[in-house]
Amino acid sequence: MTDENAPVRFDTKIAVLLRDDLETWQRLNVTAFLVSGLGTQVPEVIGEPYADADDTPYLPMFRQPVLVFAGSKELLTTARTKAVGRGVTLAVFTSDLFATGHDEANRAAVRAVRGDGMDLVGLAVYGPRNAVDKILKGASMHP
Secondary structure, rough: OOOOOOOOOOEEEEEEEOHHHHHHHHHHHHHHHHHHHHHOOOOHHHOOOOOOOOOOEEEOEOOOEEEEEEEEEEHHHHHHHHHHHHOOEEEEEEEEHOOOOOOHHHHHHOOOOHHHHHHEEEEEEEEEEHHHHHHOOOEEEEE
């Protein structure tokens, strides 16, 4: 007999790494932006749509937990390098994006800086559990 409410152990992981010196509003904003792209590029991370008992439809969400971590500026730089090297799905948010006002300006701000010179404030990764664990080595769970 299987308990349908038992936790599922996924072989993949969705994780967000935030710089540990961000203000609360920045942490929330960066997290939302970072994970927004995953479903468009990795459709298997999205579950089925929701509906309540009145049959009101709701959008589908991720099929697995999103783990949020914190770390230093240096740790984010190292994690980005590891993620690129391992070829995992990756989203980045740089400090420059706090000063932009729309998507085109965001892309231009990222394009203007070499990868190893980015002032990262957050990144999101999706990939095999063990690869993501190695990428995030040294990060702590977000408080």
